[in-house]
Amino acid sequence: MADAASRLTALAEELLGAPPPIRIRAWDESESGPADGPVLVIGHPRALRRLLWKPGELGLARGWVAGEIDVEGDLYEALEALAGLIWERSEPGPGLRSLGDPRLRSAVRELLALAGPRFWLPVPPPAEEVAARRGPLHTKARDRQAISHHYDVGNAFYEQVLGPSMVYSCAYWRDGGSLEDAQRDKLDLVCRKLALREGDRLLDVGCGWGSMAIHAAREYGAQVTGVTLSREQAAYARKRIAEEGLTDRIEVRVQDxxxxxxxxFDAISSIGMAEHVGSVRYREYADVLYGLLKPGGRLLNHQIARRPEQDEAAYRVDDFIDAYVFPDGELAPLGRTLSILEEAGFEARDVESLREHYARTLRAWVANLESDRRRAVRHSSPGRARIWRLYMAASAVAFERNRIGVNQILAVKSRDGGGSGMPLRARNWNDADGR
Known part of the structure; x- marks a missing residue:
């Protein structure tokens, strides 16, 4: 097919209402578009069949996972260039989701021609896509399946991506520090906000590979119960706890x-877990945690948030992330989360945004993965390594461009009479005494 790149460029402009901001290279080695910067490589016409059958982000993502779409050059620069055209359009053009619109028949005919003679045949999704899900959202059984898809992919893979800290949430950066330093500082910040003291009972909800539990027990003398739905995480955490000599202070359960x-409990930490709860269960989540705290107890809720939307269905994560990364995940606006926690009885005492910290953390994780891609593939699969690279890089750009954020909410279950036990200077966490 002669000069497929020019035809793709013209087609993209017709569908999106503007010329592609990056250069395109097609499967016939033709190129079109700006000479400088990254190149979007469409390596096989099968990628276009995926778009015909699943217009929008999911079709593009399937092409990426299958290796039919790639980026040559700086992936972040490519995502930045495409963000304003695809994800952040204030006045959307026809768009890839409107391929069935009769007004776009000429564009559809061109796409069919480029897709090749077998365009009418659907292309099976590449591996690692979430299997068909049954039953209502966020039942215990469905949540177990969703968590297993994301976390039970091999601890060795996460060791490479996350580094020695094995913390899968945003770090708390200071100038000049390493990822490990920043993750330690984040765990310590959580412990100080919770005002942990020797002998306090801490419930760590979604305890992951045990890093928060170990820090709280080792540095603050807390008695920690950690719960996770991932069997691989639990086994890894128990091994680490035994190696630290903390089995008398920490219990890890595979438990909802x-x-x-x-x-x-005296305190509850929930770090990067509430995104899995979902809007239909969030009030239940808040009620359960409130009921598990002593009067005067504190909750530290560390959670990703999206910008407010009129439609609650928009709280669902993007199609690509739902299909390949976080099944059934939902991102609510900060205000909604605060309201539900207050409705459950909590008093919100502090909110701290860590949006820029998460962008920097994600870039560090991508660098870890890219430092040895062959190792990442060996510990997972080619598709899984491609998925994680795209999802983390795209998420970093989303945090940097303020499409999503992340916040730590410190909330208190008041004592009888309304006392909070909080210091007068709320942000001086080292000065938190008495409850």
């Missing part, structure tokens, strides 16, 4: 937080 019955 809704099944925890041995409260009350």
């Amino acid at each position: 937080y809704r099944d925890v019955k041995d409260g009350p």
Whole structure:
């Protein structure tokens, strides 16, 4: 097919209402578009068939996962260039989702011609896509399946991406520090906000590979119960805890937080877990945690948020992330999360945005993955390594461009009479005494 790149450029302009901001190279080695910067490589016409059958982000993502779409050059620069055209359009043009619009028949005919003679045949999704899901959202059984898809992919893969800290949430950066330093500082910030003291009972909801539990027990003398739905995480955490000599201070369970019955606790940490809860269960989540705290107890809720939307369905994560990364995940606006926590009885005492910290953390994780891609593939699969690279890089750009944010909410279950036990200077966490 002669000069497929020029035809793709013209087609993209017709569908999106503006010329592509980066250069395109097609499967016939033809190129079109700006001479400088990254190159979007469409390596096989099969990628266009995917768009015909699944217009929009998911079709593009399937092409990426299959290796039919790639970026040559700086991936972040490419994502930045495409963001304003695809994800952040204030006045959307026809768009890839409107391929069935009769007004776009000429564009569709061109896409069919480029896709090749077998365009009518659907292309099976590449591996690692979430299998068909059954039943209502956020039942215990469905949540277990979703968590297993994301976390039970091999601890060795996460060791490479996350580094020695094994913390899968945003770090707390200071100038000149390493990722490990920044993750340690984040865990310490959480412990100080919770005012942990020797002998306090801490419930760590979504305890991951045990890093928060270990820090709280080792540095603050807390008695920690960690719960996770991932068996691989739990096994890894228990091994680390034994190596630290902390088995008398930490218990890790494979358990749904809704099944925890041995409260009350002095404090609860929930770091990067509430994104899995979903809007239909969030009030239940808040009620359960409130009921598990002692009067005067504190909750530290560390959670990604999206910008406010009129439509609650928009809280669902993007199609690519739902299909390949975080099944059934939802990102609510900060205000909604605060309102539900308050409705459950909590008093919100502090909110701290860490948006820029998460962007920097994600870039560090991408650098870890890219430092040895062959190793990443060996510990997972080619598709999985491509998925994580795109999802983390795209998420970094989303945080930097303020499409999403992340916040730590410190909330208190008041004592009888309304006392909070909080210091007068709320941000001087080292000065938190008495509850």
